[in-house]
Every structure is written in C-alpha cells, then in structure tokens.
Amino acid sequence: MAIHGARGRSGGRPTLEEVAARAGVGRGTVSRVINGSPRVSDATRAAVEAAVAELGYVPNTAARALAANRTDAIALVVPEPETRFFAEPYFSDMLKGVGAELSDTEMQLLLIFAGSDRERQRLAQYLAAHRVDGVLLVSVHADDPLPDLLAQLEIPAVISGPRSAAETLTSVDSDNYGGARSAVEHLLARGRRTIAHITGRQDVYGAQRRVDGYRAALRDSGHEVDERLIEPGDFTEGGGRRAMAALLDRCPHLDAVFAASDVTAAGARQALRDAGRRIPDDVALVGYDDSAIARHMDPPLTSVRQPIEEMGRAMIDLLLTEIADRRPTVSRDLERRQLVLATELVPRTSS
Amino acid sequence: MAIHGARGRSGGRPTLEEVAARAGVGRGTVSRVINGSPRVSDATRAAVEAAVAELGYVPNTAARALAANRTDAIALVVPEPETRFFAEPYFSDMLKGVGAELSDTEMQLLLIFAGSDRERQRLAQYLAAHRVDGVLLVSVHADDPLPDLLAQLEIPAVISGPRSAAETLTSVDSDNYGGARSAVEHLLARGRRTIAHITGRQDVYGAQRRVDGYRAALRDSGHEVDERLIEPGDFTEGGGRRAMAALLDRCPHLDAVFAASDVTAAGARQALRDAGRRIPDDVALVGYDDSAIARHMDPPLTSVRQPIEEMGRAMIDLLLTEIADRRPTVSRDLERRQLVLATELVPRTSS
DNA sequence: AGGTACTGTGGGAGCGCTCCCACAAGTGAT
C-alpha cells in the first residue's frame, strides 16, 4: 500500500525513464512491460518489474492519455436529477453490475448526472472534450438528443432500454415482450379468463413491448384480445388507480389484471379495494419490476423480475468491445448489437 | 451544443495552435485567454474568443494535466460498500451539497467506493498516481489508515467528522456537543428531571462529544450527573433496545431519554412500549439525525438535525482553498482548519 | 535625453508517456 524506495532527483514521482535507468533497459521496454506486451524476454520483464516495485512507480495517467489518445475512463450518464437516482433501486442495482464487471479492468467509472439544463450543458462540453472513452446511457427518453450527440462525436456508447425497434446505438434490454407473456400465461394457467392490462407510458419502447407480449399470450392460447381490457397508464400510482377504476367501470366481470409496473399495480390495488374486490379471490394482480413495493404489498405482489445487475454487466461488456474494436482498424462495419436478457416471473400471493 | 466549423487537417479536434493561427496570435496568448488571465488586451481577447467559437475548440484535458501537473478533479471517497451509500440519506444529502458547490467550477467530481479490501487497494493505486487534486473523506472510522496515506502522499483532503479532537486533517463537523446540549436543555425546559442518555459507539468521536454535551447541559443547569443514567449503545436498533431495558431496570423512575441516533431511539421506543411506558406521557424521547425514521415514528420523534448539505458545501470550500493554497508558494504553514456547523432541534410529539 | 517600469505578446522548452522505425542477434532454409 505504501510507496517506498527512493525517488528521482526532484522529489517528485518516478518516471518511466527512471525505471528504465534502474532496470538497465530502454524506455520502450519498460513501456512494453507496463502494458503487458508479449514481446519482452522473461529476464528483462523480471528486471523491470523489480525496478518498478523498488521505485514504487505508478504510470502518469495524463501523459498516457495524451500520448495514446485515450482516457481509460467511461461515464455512466444518468439523465435524471440525483434524487431519482437515489430513490430508485434500478440505478443502484445497475451500478452494482457495472462496478463488478469493471473491477478487473483498469477502467475508471464516472457517474454523471444530467438532470438540469445546466448539467446537460456541462455534459456536452465534457463529451466534446472526449474526456471518456465510452458512455453508458441509462433511462433515456424517446426524444432525448443525447444519443445523437454521442453518435456525432463518434463516442462508443451503450444504451439500456432502446428508444425504439430501430435503435441505432448498441443496446441492452430485458425481454419486455417475454416478461409480459409470462405474466399473462401465468394468469391463464391459474384459470383466469378475463385479463386486463394497464399499460405504461406508450412513448417508452419497453412499455409498447409489454402490450405486444400481453396480446401475443392471449392470442397464442386461443383467446381473443378485447381492446376494452387495455387501459393506458403512465407508470405512476395515480395512473394505476384511475386506469383500474375505468376498467372496473367498463368491464366489471374481469378477473385478473396485469399492470406494467409495480407502482401501477399498487394504484390498481387501491382502486380494487375501493370497489370491494378481494385480491386474489376476486381479481388476480400481477406487476412488473419485482421491486421492494412488490414484496411489501398486502398481499405480496406477483411480479416480473428484470435482471438489472446482469444488464449492467452486459452493458460494460459491449461497451468495452466497442471501444476495443475502434482502436486498430478503421473498419466501421460494427453491426448493430442489441442484447435482450430474459426476465423471470416471481409468483406471490396476489395471483 | 453542437461542434461546428472547420477542423485541422487531420480531422481531429482543433488544438491551441490552430486557434492561435486562426486568431492571428501566438500560442501563449490563446492559453492566457482560455485560462482567464487579465494580461490580455480586450481586442485580442475578442479575436481569440471568436476563433474558439468558430473552431469549436475545447481544451485537451490530458495535455493540460500533463503540462500543469493538476487534474481538475477531486474524489469523494466513501469507505463503505455501495449498499450503505444508497441506503443512508446522509450520503445523498452530502452529495447534493457537494455537487451544488462544485457546479460553478471546472472541477470534476469522482465518486469512489472503498468498501472491500480490493477496492481499497485500487484506491491506494489511484491516489498514488495523483489522479485527483484533492479528496473528500466521509464516514471514516477511528482506525482507518486512509487519512495517513493521504497525508503521506501530500494530497489535500478534507474529512467530515474528525477522528478525534486532535484530527490533523482539515475537517468539517456538525456541533455534536451543542446538539446534545440542546436536546437535554429542551427536555429540562419541558420539566423532565431524570434524563437518561443512550450513547453511540464510543470509538466515534462525534458520539463522545454528544456525551460531553449531555453532561454539560445537566451540570450547567445545576443538576448532578448520575452515571447510572448513561448507558452505552452502538447506533443500532438492537443496541437501543437493550440499553433502554437496562436503564429501566436500573432507574425505573426516569422520565426522559436522549438517544444518540434516531435508530437507537427506535430501539428504545420498543423497549419502553414493552415495559408499558407511554411516550411522551411517562417518558419523553429525543433522537439524533432527524432522519426519515424520526418523522415516521409513532409518535413522531423529536430529533437533532445536522446540516449535512451545508457540510458538503463547506467541505468543498475548504478543499478548494487547500488546493489553491499549495499551488504557488511552498509555505506549508496551513494551520489546522476545523469547521463546526450548528445543529438544530426539531421538536415533535415524542417530548 | 536617458532611465525605469509596466503591459501585452510570441514562442522555446518541457511535462511523461506511446508509437514506431531501426537495428542487433538468433534461427532455419537454401
């Protein structure tokens, strides 16, 4: 942990040159050892490593960045205010995966919030200065200009949750379609016949896919899709409550509800209670996200779990590949990479 | 936001040199304008600024760092695992203050977790490489070697919550002594006469100061300090419960309790309930931190608020000063700076 | 008139690396 040994004449930190002198080799050779090049004999490598240890040499990042034109840093950009970042476990889980995958790398992770216009401005400057080798983008809205800025600056980037089926950036997503399917299939398997769906905001691609999955599950099991059973929500509790009330009004005979998020389900539950319907006796309820809310709801809520941590890991993998790819060759034929990870239904007593 | 205008021949980003050529001035002059030196005529400044805008020039951070031997970055080091960071509002509040104070600076903030040994190792490397100009240290335990490492590497640092009265690092703290005093004085003013204290972990300096404040408040108002009314706790709920039980056993006539944290108070409340004591009718209860727990307790808990966000701001102020101070002169006579911010009692129904 | 001081400016040197070319020494085929 401690830095030991003698220093260069100036009292500052040792340089490559000093290590080279100590090991009795040239500058280039030390550089090769430091960077793990295979073109060094074992004896030389050992000598250099000894000199590095004796002097407590640590490479100067700035010099390296200047000479090699890379920063060895990537940014996790959160286009939200800090508050939401801390409030939602989504980010914390993702950060855990990202951190884990990065931990055996030399890469440094920067966390950048871009909630306000001011922060956006700063971020743009930051990216223009190419202060990171790549960017991880989470929770981006459909009309966000950030992805385009990144493309224009030719900065490698990976987005979690593509903006549409035609997303141009490399993306990682969970299987919203399959997740929704499994929720509906679960309800069908439990004998439910009239299954309603409260959707998420339809300008979010993932929410659209959940509707698609809902439809497909019904059709594939020979049921007809009744459009009156699909009610728009907005991922909020209030939205869930209102949507549920509307559904009960329109189709009082429904016996199950698939909500596009746990928070939405919480709102729906309230409306169901107000209408005197028991869960799951009268109406079965399934949510999405498998958040803390689901576990603590009364009754505990069946929900679809997304592998957020794994998504974080995958994003790093893809980003590092992308960064590595663009280094030697000029071939820009990087085909679109879109990774979709499986979800998992977590059954609880609400269904 | 967009980068417009022509570039240098190579298609890369424009350099200082190119801006100089375009503005018809020398390299040094452009550098002076960029860095806001006053030694530039207004006309020249305008010409350079125009050239900068036309070319979309953004300084190369690596080159600047190499030449000037600074990084324009500071690290917020959290010697805890990520999990605790997200769980405790303390960090989020502090981050808010830090971010706000930094927002009109060129400084970049890095968030570094050093919970595991592995991460510690990385951090040591990171600091040895002088990749930041300064460090903010939060939530450090008494025996942590990190402060010494920072001192050894001569990296400017500010610590929140000094490790002892003899803290060598510049520190920012809330007034634990005064906070405890105000809590006890509040109880006295409400007519309580037998006031117990459940302490925090005594290897935490702040907890010691709270005991001091408790004692002083009693003495200064002419009361004798009964040592049997002081029971050690450890900031946990279980500790609070056990301590409360012990106190009730030993001094059943007590009519008030000052707990060293809200969580401790929550534990104490439980023990009081179990013993059939009503709050505040039989026993008044005061906590410390003014956390969410305090607001949601039944009954709502009177607590001592610490100005965490302000502490974050103050830490940045001090750190920036420290960084600036060490730049030109070699005079290392920086006297110890210890800032203490006032706390505030938030009265609720528990007392 | 000469001296002194300050202002504004240009550009050389150098920060500590990586990249790459040059080259010595070894290896094996001809």
Added chain:
DNA sequence: ATCACTTGTGGGAGCGCTCCCACAGTACCT
C-alpha cells in the same frame, strides 16, 4: 555462406498543453 524471417530492444518524434523568458511598445519619471 547467404538470405529471409523472427524476436527483443533502444530511442526519436510527437501528443497538446503550461510556464516562463525575452522583447517590443508605451508611459511616466528624472
């Protein structure tokens, strides 16, 4: 013995800045 590679190595050039010295120009004193 010659050529053609391969392997390992040294060190020049250059990345884009900042720092600082030099110097022209102006202003204000003697």
